[in-house]
Amino acid sequence: MGAPTVILGEIEEFVTGTKIERNLGRVLSTLMFTDIVESTKIAQKLGDQEWSDLLETHDSVIRHELSVHRGREIATAGDSFFASFDGPARSLLCAQAINESINELGLSVRVGIHTGECEVRNENLAGIAVHIAARISALVGPKQILVSRTVKDLVAGSGIKFKDFGTHSLKGVSDEWNLFEVV
Numbered sequence: 001m002g003a004p005t006v007i008l009g010e011i012e013e014f015v016t017g018t019k020i021e022r023n024l025g026r027v028l029s030t031l032m033f034t035d036i037v038e039s040t041k042i043a044q045k046l047g048d049q050e051w052s053d054l055l056e057t058h059d060s061v062i063r064h065e066l067s068v069h070r071g072r073e074i075a076t077a078g079d080s081f082f083a084s085f086d087g088p089a090r091s092l093l094c095a096q097a098i099n100e101s102i103n104e105l106g107l108s109v110r111v112g113i114h115t116g117e118c119e120v121r122n123e124n125l126a127g128i129a130v131h132i133a134a135r136i137s138a139l140v141g142p143k144q145i146l147v148s149r150t151v152k153d154l155v156a157g158s159g160i161k162f163k164d165f166g167t168h169s170l171k172g173v174s175d176e177w178n179l180f181e182v183v
Helices: 003-016 039-046 048-068 088-103 128-137 149-154
Strands: 026-036 072-077 080-085 109-121 124-126 145-148 162-169 176-182
Touching: 026 039, 026 088, 026 124, 026 128, 039 048, 048 072, 048 080, 048 088, 072 124, 080 088, 088 109, 088 145, 088 149, 088 176, 109 128, 109 149, 124 128, 128 145, 128 176, 145 149, 149 176
Parallel strands: 109 145
Antiparallel strands: 026 080, 026 109, 072 080, 109 124, 145 176, 162 176
16 A cells, blocks of 8 residues: 555544555456467468357357356457456356357367456456466367366365366466366
């Protein structure tokens, strides 16, 4: 908190007689990144208009699954989605549903998921947890869902099964990260 905020807080407490709790602008969130596998190759094969139509259908499918699983679209870029969930099990069920639905379109997606505290910036989320989720998604193969140990541990008892994917360095992030594939 900057000096002006502290001073205003002290004045507010003096005037009202109550210490006001400040929203620190951080939330615990499960973060999911999706990306179409070999999208450039597919776009080149189909041509601009047909690719655009397919991408629109892809986007509709993902938005539908986000709605069903109470996910929130944070951002899109080209053929990628960034979404958040209030719980990791919902994100995993959503990712599985996305994989199945997108497969029916003749596409495959890769999905990376991590749970952590994020900075709230307007309607967006930011911070190291977002970077970790993005870095996990960069390691994912076609039709694969990779998650951090954090996600795996949080859904213990849910019946969701995982396979050890090994320990990995995530670009720009300290430490080694244990990753798991949803099976």
